[in-house]
Amino acid sequence: MKIINHRLCKDDGTPYPFVESPNQGSKLTAEFLVMHYTALDSAQEAIALLAKAEHQASAHLVIGRDGSITQLVPFDTVAWHAGKSFWDGRTGLNNSSIGIELDNVGWLKKQGTKWVSWFGKQIPEDEVLEATHKNDDKPMGWHTYPEAQLKAAMEVGALLVRTYKLKDVVGHDDIAPGRKLDPGPAFPMMNFRGRLMGRAEEQPVVHEVTATLNVRSGPGTSNPTVPGSPLPLGTKVEILAKQAEWRRVDVLQPVNGQMDIQGWVHQRYLKRLG
Numbered sequence: 001m002k003i004i005n006h007r008l009c010k011d012d013g014t015p016y017p018f019v020e021s022p023n024q025g026s027k028l029t030a031e032f033l034v035m036h037y038t039a040l041d042s043a044q045e046a047i048a049l050l051a052k053a054e055h056q057a058s059a060h061l062v063i064g065r066d067g068s069i070t071q072l073v074p075f076d077t078v079a080w081h082a083g084k085s086f087w088d089g090r091t092g093l094n095n096s097s098i099g100i101e102l103d104n105v106g107w108l109k110k111q112g113t114k115w116v117s118w119f120g121k122q123i124p125e126d127e128v129l130e131a132t133h134k135n136d137d138k139p140m141g142w143h144t145y146p147e148a149q150l151k152a153a154m155e156v157g158a159l160l161v162r163t164y165k166l167k168d169v170v171g172h173d174d175i176a177p178g179r180k181l182d183p184g185p186a187f188p189m190m191n192f193r194g195r196l197m198g199r200a201e202e203q204p205v206v207h208e209v210t211a212t213l214n215v216r217s218g219p220g221t222s223n224p225t226v227p228g229s230p231l232p233l234g235t236k237v238e239i240l241a242k243q244a245e246w247r248r249v250d251v252l253q254p255v256n257g258q259m260d261i262q263g264w265v266h267q268r269y270l271k272r273l274g
């Protein structure tokens, strides 16, 4: 992908879908990238809402769970995604940031044995991460981000950082703590920011597996194994998230003919390298 005239385009120059939002301000010189979740039922719903004048909110991009990307505001124009916020000496980050919304229902509460969103949508167990938000002290459920969506976010995020020489990548929950929870603990922010900014101190720590190891779709042996599992002894992985004794990992090499494996393993079988 590339950027032509502040619009996101494919390599051959074809623009990505553009649904212009009237909720935009003056010229933007972006310094930061701000990540969000939509807390809605679908990307289509989010795009429709953010393109309505009475909603008074927008973002530059919405990324669907399948990795599809829709642009709503050109990258040289202010979008209304951050609200009251502060970061690195700036306030009101709309005027200094590009905003990306990820289709994700957000935080989840437990009703009996089921996880449900704030608007009552039931989310299957294998799409739920139980974790405590960094700005909170109680564990909750969080809707996980599919790999296709994270990959798309990584690709477009890196392009934006390069093109606009952005200084930092943050979450809405970093710039509006106490008021906002998105993108939340299910989003691998440390890894994402580290890769986009190429910061030495946030370079991922590589681990090696010390046994033939099953990779599961969730933290716990009751979750099914993912395609490509089990990993052979010595496979190199990087940790994306933690939950009790379990680690969500990104497998750094193709295994059993399978590329880009991600899933959960028990920490007992990981050995830190370097």
Ligand SMILES: [Zn+2]
Binding pocket: 035, 036, 037, 081, 172, 180, 182
């Ligand atoms: Zn947000």
